[in-house]
Amino acid sequence: MAKDNNTKPNKPKFNSWWIYGILVALIIGFQFLSSDGLSSTRKKTTSDLLEYIKNGDVKKVMIISNAGYAKVYLTEEALEKDSHKPVSKPSFSLNPTESPSYVVNYASLEIFEKEIKDAKALNNVDTIIDSEKESNTFENLLFTLLPFVLIIGIWIFMMRRMSGGSGGGAGGQIFNIGKSKAKLFDEKTDTRTSFKDVAGLEGAKEEVEEIVEFLKNPEKYTSLGGKIPKGALLVGPPGTGKTLLAKAVAGEAKVPFFSLSGSDFVEMFVGVGASRVRDLFKQAKDKSPAIIFIDEIDAIGRARGKNNVTGSNDERENTLNQLLTEMDGFGTNTNVIVLAATNRADVLDKALMRAGRFDRQIYVDLPDIRERKEIFEVHVKPIKTAETLDLDFLAKQTPGFSGADIANVCNEAALIAARKEKKAVNKQDFLDAVDRIVGGLEKKNKIITPGEKKTIAYHEAGHATVSWMLEHAAPLVKVTIVPRGQSLGAAWYLPEERLIVRSEQMLDEMCATLGGRAAEKVIFNKISTGALSDLEKVTKQARGMVTVYGLNDKIGNLTYYDSSGQDSYGFSKPYSEETARIIDEEISKLIEEQYLRAIDLLDKNKDKLTELAERLLEKEVIFKDDLEKIFGKRPFAKDVKENAEEEAKKDATTNSSEEE
Structure with a gap:
């Protein structure tokens, strides 16, 4: 069989660690070969x-005064004795001097x-007694140079790690730490997200889809004299899908796409x-x-000069x-568009928000009922359900x-079903x-006394x-007295x-919130600490009515709310x-009026309140449905309409089943 002449043998690649290995081997070998056989x-x-001295076997005793031991050399006659035969043969050593037969350690040189x-x-x-100081030139040299070698080695190691093994770039070979950490999205290897995977957010999707179109077909817009926008800022509460939109743009x-x-x-x-x-x-x-x-551009985009007492944020300001x-x-960046996301737009620098930098601010709001249904449709797909779910009902709930909350609901539902050993959700x-x-x-299993319950x-x-x-209070879904989280009871x-x-x-909402404390007052003529969260909620609502929304007659059409957030570091109140x-008086007056209103309502319906509480204890x-049995249907127009629609649906379901 003919041998391929083009085939070259695989030569081992040179590795710098070989040099270190050879040096260590040489050091060990030199130390071993230079020893005088004492081991x-x-x-x-x-x-x-x-x-041995008493028997006349010792020819010479060489005391090493600086090492704490002595070398014992025997006479030729003594080496012939049976007791000294183990040391009669000379040990291997390159040292030309005679090797000692024994070594004796001592504690005190004088003794x-x-x-x-x-x-x-x-x-x-006639034993010869002599002394000398032992010196090892190699050891002295080694211990002198070793610290410098270690420092130089550590320095080289750190510089190699910092350089990342590549030349050039920001900071050069040594200080390559200044290189960008951006990840370049690769559509072939990375998980691809498309606009179809983003449910709801129709307005925001339309904006970002246009950004993609700018880059795919710029002539369509520049032919009329327009300029491609420099950037778009996605603003909205946490979990609304800002990062997901950016992933869809990447896909x-x-x-x-640099992320x-x-x-x-x-x-x-x-x-x-x-x-x-x-x-x-x-x-x-x-x-x-x-x-x-x-x-999260607010990490570097915060307004400059705010609360800069110590100068600790100079580096962040330089980055901004x-x-x-x-x-x-x-230096204009042609055809480079910057997308950014934050839920703290109020703290961003004004220069960053101006037109020409972030030309578009896309607000990604919490989804409405229609968008929540679309989001449920996306997240329910991978879940094995036992029935056809009413997604409209889930969106209402x-x-x-x-x-992100809806995705968490779907995942938690699957975990709950698995915990209950179910085959489907x-x-x-x-x-x-x-x-x-x-x-x-x-x-x-939380321990609650009967009185507390x-x-x-x-x-x-x-x-x-x-x-x-109350007409404008939110309609009730269910009430429970089973402790959940930090609360001892809850009404949904x-x-x-x-x-x-x-x-x-x-x-009406404030009055309903104070209904719990009012019931304690009506039934027991005592109040407890259980209304803390209720009081916190109504206090915020009352303060908002008076100081934010201008819904108080005495204060008038004034607001002390600053939507720009520029006054967050002020040390004075914007009012006298x-x-x-x-x-303070108006806030207290609002809350007390609604509290007395709730007490009056419960006094008039005390028997129904007691019946409801007894059923709840049971x-x-x-x-x-339990409330409808006790109080009857709510008489308000909206509830009557909803009840009529529910009855119509039930009738339609009954008729269809009868036809089948």
Whole structure:
């Protein structure tokens, strides 16, 4: 068989660690070869040495005064004796000097010398007693150079790690720490997210889809003289899908996508943040058209000069200055669009928010009922359900939930079903998951005395009764006295999703919130500490009515709310002491009026309140149907309409089943 001449043998690659290994081997070998064979000799005690001297076996004793031992050399006649045969053969050593037969360690040099001299004189032997100082040139040199070698080695190791094994870039070979940490999205290897995976957020999706279109087909817009926007800022509460939108842009755009967090610019070294910003935009310009996504931009984009007493934020301000320059400075970045996300838009610097940098601010709000249904449709797909879920019902049961909360509900429902050894997830598991997320974990084993349980039952029944009697209060879903999370009892409501709120609506909600404490007062003529969260809620609502929304006649059409957040570091109130006194009086007056209103309502319906509380003590959990049996249907127009719709649905279901 002919041998391929082009085949080259695989030569081993050179590794710098080989040099270190060779040096260590040479050191060990040199130390071993330079030894005088002491390791092969037998150690003896002082008494053994004195016995050998008495027998005339010792030719010479060489005392090493600086090492604490002595070398014993035997006579030729002594080496012929049977007792010394183990040391009669010379040990291997490259040292040309004669090797000692024995080694004797001593504690005190003066005592040791005296004992040897006394033994020599007593036995009248001609043993030579001598002393010397032992020096090892190699060891001395090694211990002198070793610290310097270690320092140089550690320095080289740190520099190699900091350089990351690559040349050039920001900071050069040594200080490559200034290089950007941005991750370049690769659509072939990374998990791809498309706009189809983003449910709801129609307005925000339309904006970011247009950004992708800018980069795919820029001539469509520039042909008319327009300019491609420099950046878009995604603003909204946590969990609403800002980062998910950016992932969808990365999946849809056929352009390089650089993703990083605002904290990636922060480093303990001075100037690193600005260096990383420069390197990031340099990479993006080299690969333009490109998109840069900075998550949590408030880490570096906070307003400059705020509360800068110690100067500790100079490095962050330098990073922000560099970002401002890169986005809209003398050196324009052609076809590089910056996306950023934050839930703290009020603290961002004004220069960062101006047109020409972030031209568009896309507000990603909490989803409404229609969008929540779409989000449920996305997250229910991978879950094995036992029935066809009514997603409209689930969307109604989750007001104020963000997209992340809904994803958590679906996941928690699956975990609850698995905990109960079910083969599939049903509607009740989803409701239990909502309760788990809103109220916390049930604590059925919590020790509560009968008196406390009765107080809790009347407290929660008071909430339910007052809310049932008031037109604008949120309709009740269920009431429970089973401890959950930090609460001893809870009432679940289904609040109406309003864009604007009127005074009478807020007052009804405050009255319903105070219904628990009012029930304790009506039934027991005593109040407890169980209304803490209720008092906190109504105090905030009353303060908002007086100082924020201008819904108080005495204060008038004034607001002391600063939506820009610029006054958050002020040391003075925006009103006088007299106005502060009036505000406190009006807040207290509002709350007390609603408290007395709740007491009056419960006094008139005391028998129904008692019946509801007794049923709650019996069942521990009651629903809307139980309240209808006691109080009857709510007489308000909206509830009558909803009840009529429910009856129509039931009739339609009955008719269809009869036809089948």
